Amino acid sequence: MEKERILIIGGGPAGLEAAYNLAENNYAVTIFEKDTEIGGNIKKWVKLFPDFGDAAEVRKNFKDKVTRQDIDIKTDISINELYSENGKWFAKNSSGNVYEGNAALLATGFETFNASRKEELGYGIYNNVITSVEFEQMYKTGKIITAEGKTPERIAFLNCVGSRDEKVGNHYCSRICCINAVKQAIEFKELVPDAEAYCFYMDMRMAGQFYEELYRKSQEKFGVTYIRGRISEAAGTIDNRIQIKSEDTLTGLPLKMTVDLLVLMVGIESSDSTTALAKQNEINGEYGFAKSVGLHGSDNLTKKEGLFLAGSCKRPLTLPETIADGRAAAIQIIEFLKLKVKN
Amino acid sequence: MEVKKHYWNQYQKEIADDDYFYERSCIRQTFFPGSETTFLRIMKEELGKNIMDDPNLHTCTGIGYHSDVVAFDTTQTVCARIFSLMTDSGLKNYVPSCVTSFGLFTELIETWKHFPEELEKTRENLRKATGREFELPTNIAHPSDVIFKFRKELKEKMKYQLVNKHTGKPLKVVEHIGCHYGKVFSQHSIGGAEFPHVLAGMIEEWGGEVVDYPERRHCCGFGFRQYLVMANRGYSVANTKKKFESMKPYKPDFIVANCPGCTMFMDKWQYTIAEMEGITYDEFGKGIPVLSYEEMAGMLLGYNPWDIGMQTHQVQVESLLDKIGVEYDPKDKYIGKSGNYIGEPEKPENLKV
Numbered sequence: 001m002e003k004e005r006i007l008i009i010g011g012g013p014a015g016l017e018a019a020y021n022l023a024e025n026n027y028a029v030t031i032f033e034k035d036t037e038i039g040g041n042i043k044k045w046v047k048l049f050p051d052f053g054d055a056a057e058v059r060k061n062f063k064d065k066v067t068r069q070d071i072d073i074k075t076d077i078s079i080n081e082l083y084s085e086n087g088k089w090f091a092k093n094s095s096g097n098v099y100e101g102n103a104a105l106l107a108t109g110f111e112t113f114n115a116s117r118k119e120e121l122g123y124g125i126y127n128n129v130i131t132s133v134e135f136e137q138m139y140k141t142g143k144i145i146t147a148e149g150k151t152p153e154r155i156a157f158l159n160c161v162g163s164r165d166e167k168v169g170n171h172y173c174s175r176i177c178c179i180n181a182v183k184q185a186i187e188f189k190e191l192v193p194d195a196e197a198y199c200f201y202m203d204m205r206m207a208g209q210f211y212e213e214l215y216r217k218s219q220e221k222f223g224v225t226y227i228r229g230r231i232s233e234a235a236g237t238i239d240n241r242i243q244i245k246s247e248d249t250l251t252g253l254p255l256k257m258t259v260d261l262l263v264l265m266v267g268i269e270s271s272d273s274t275t276a277l278a279k280q281n282e283i284n285g286e287y288g289f290a291k292s293v294g295l296h297g298s299d300n301l302t303k304k305e306g307l308f309l310a311g312s313c314k315r316p317l318t319l320p321e322t323i324a325d326g327r328a329a330a331i332q333i334i335e336f337l338k339l340k341v342k343n
Numbered sequence: 344m345e346v347k348k349h350y351w352n353q354y355q356k357e358i359a360d361d362d363y364f365y366e367r368s369c370i371r372q373t374f375f376p377g378s379e380t381t382f383l384r385i386m387k388e389e390l391g392k393n394i395m396d397d398p399n400l401h402t403c404t405g406i407g408y409h410s411d412v413v414a415f416d417t418t419q420t421v422c423a424r425i426f427s428l429m430t431d432s433g434l435k436n437y438v439p440s441c442v443t444s445f446g447l448f449t450e451l452i453e454t455w456k457h458f459p460e461e462l463e464k465t466r467e468n469l470r471k472a473t474g475r476e477f478e479l480p481t482n483i484a485h486p487s488d489v490i491f492k493f494r495k496e497l498k499e500k501m502k503y504q505l506v507n508k509h510t511g512k513p514l515k516v517v518e519h520i521g522c523h524y525g526k527v528f529s530q531h532s533i534g535g536a537e538f539p540h541v542l543a544g545m546i547e548e549w550g551g552e553v554v555d556y557p558e559r560r561h562c563c564g565f566g567f568r569q570y571l572v573m574a575n576r577g578y579s580v581a582n583t584k585k586k587f588e589s590m591k592p593y594k595p596d597f598i599v600a601n602c603p604g605c606t607m608f609m610d611k612w613q614y615t616i617a618e619m620e621g622i623t624y625d626e627f628g629k630g631i632p633v634l635s636y637e638e639m640a641g642m643l644l645g646y647n648p649w650d651i652g653m654q655t656h657q658v659q660v661e662s663l664l665d666k667i668g669v670e671y672d673p674k675d676k677y678i679g680k681s682g683n684y685i686g687e688p689e690k691p692e693n694l695k696v
Contacts, residue, residue, distance in 0.1 A: 119537035235557040238592045243557040 003028040007101035012040020014311025015107030017326030110312040113162025152260035163267030174267035268316040354535040359436035368441035377652025405443035427477035437480035442602035446523030502645030505551030508668035513552040518542035521602025558589035565604030617693035630658035
């Protein structure tokens with residue numbers, strides 16, 4: 001008997017974890033990944049918070065798990081249409097190829113906020129204003145340097161770029177930026193112990209396990225300075241440094257300093273695929289994310305029979321949460337297909 | 344990175360092609376008396392445009408409104424009267440000379456769009472007070488927008504460029520748009536508030552180089568509550584000083600501004616700071632010349648600097664004229680339109696002339 005097939009849109013952690021668990025339970029899976037390689041946003045990271053785990057190793061583990069006959073991985077394919085007909089699900093790509101399955105899982109993940117939308121922060125204007133993603137890519141080379149090739153003597157990290165920001169229309173917290181700033185500040189101080197590292201924040205949201213400990217360690221062991229205040233303006237100086245203006249809201253005083261490198265901790269936004277495919281299926285929720293039936297107990301279900309959700313296509317999630325959610329989605333899909341056979 | 348530097352492009356606006364109704368500023372004719380006349384001359388003689396300069400116009404109340412001494416209802420009614428004069432003229436493209444007027448009129452149109460009851464109340468108030476009716480303009484643009492729109496056409500007519508004739512290098516120009524031009528509604532400005540392009544576009548088109556200094560967006564010191572209240576006036580000077588200190592390392596050749604107050608304060612506070620602290624912000628102790636954009640355009644078009652009012656500046660402009668190679672007769676500097684000697688100001692102690 002031919003195995004039932006599940007179409008998974010997105011080859012990131014949620015999609016891969018779901019695919020592995022479905023295959024383990026004797027289902028056939030097709031994964032559609034728009035990039036050349038699977039792995040999703042982990043591809044951009046070197047070390048993971050809060051334990052400085054090796055992102056490449058996590059990615060390799062995923063790859064090993066899904067490299068098997070019953071998982072068909074199709075890379076460089078963007079799904080433009082996702083629809084159901086007569087109890088089957090169909091995914092159509094830009095070339096017009098249509099793929100058929102018994103159920104579909106939307107695992108289209110997130111995209112990071114385009115920092116140039118915060119014009120006052122000078123991203124894309126001044127070369128020494130970079131994003132947290134660019135910091136990570138630079139860290140991969142083993143050194144953090146300015147655009148002029150100098151080792152920074154002073155660096156600033158700014159949290160909530162594109163998150164909790166009414167001006168850009170994102171009221172929500174992206175949940176990963178605070179701890180990522182702590183991680184990256186430590187990484188920087190490990191590389192350049194004599195340099196100064198400042199982290200500007202509204203609230204340090206250290207809700208995950210070992211987050212608070214890492215935050216404390218960053219101050220006690222590495223001397224990272226935390227300033228409660230948003231940066232209102234970043235401007236280039238004649239020597240290509242960045243002048244920043246803020247207010248230290250704990251002391252109530254305005255603050256101006258010049259740094260060699262400003263790192264913008266960009267938040268999480270819905271990916272274009274998520275927004276488009278969710279809208280097609282009338283499951284579009286707030287801020288372009290996909291909407292599940294309910295947070296408690298039915299968070300992987302949608303109002304469309306046979307269409308499921310996993311990972312950050314619903315809202316910002318950490319990596320462990322995403323992986324767990326992919327596994328949960330697999331269980332929901334298995335239950336659905338079993339029930340369908342029974343009926 | 345080069346591509347991203349042009350992202351001011353996302354802030355564009357509709358600017359009417361012709362048939363403008365011009366509103367003069369309350370204060371510019373005192374501080375930079377040739378600027379508005381120069382704008383009208385450029386519009387009529389260089390560009391062949393139809394523009395009306397109505398002598399019956401009056402204040403928009405902008406300074407009083409922003410200083411909380413004029414009530415919003417009054418402001419709306421007074422501005423409605425200006426619109427009624429435009430309605431009488433049959434013109435619909437409104438061009439206010441003052442940046443604060445521009446910001447205020449834009450704010451009123453936006454208010455009336457969202458709160459139509461305010462518009463009806465204003466119509467009623469104007470009717471009761473004057474018996475007049477008014478129509479809303481179809482287009483509002485600041486004159487700097489209009490010059491920006493026609494910057495390429497004007498370039499073809501220009502006698503000079505913003506180039507140092509001795510070195511052949513572009514002049515380094517500090518531009519300042521004025522808070523009420525771009526910070527009230529950035530979508531109604533060219534280039535937005537953070538990386539404004541209305542003056543930068545003129546400078547670049549006419550051969551100069553824009554100085555992007557750290558305090559580029561900072562207030563010029565014309566904050567109404569700072570300079571109107573004598574006890575606060577130190578804040579005004581402090582703001583301007585902050586800008587000068589920030590731009591000084593770039594050695595700008597001159598400053599160009601499009602707000603009446605910004606142009607005035609950045610010019611005159613240089614004298615004040617020089618008297619108070621003995622500091623000037625150029626290499627030779629003469630200060631950095633400050634021009635309005637109309638003066639900049641008129642100067643490059645070859646208009647006599649003394650005809651466009653450049654002798655009324657606090658910081659003297661001859662060093663700039665000489666850098667560009669503008670022809671002028673020093674003897675005519677203080678000869679008025681009637682041909683009579685109009686007198687010379689006293690020479691300051693610290694700011695060299």
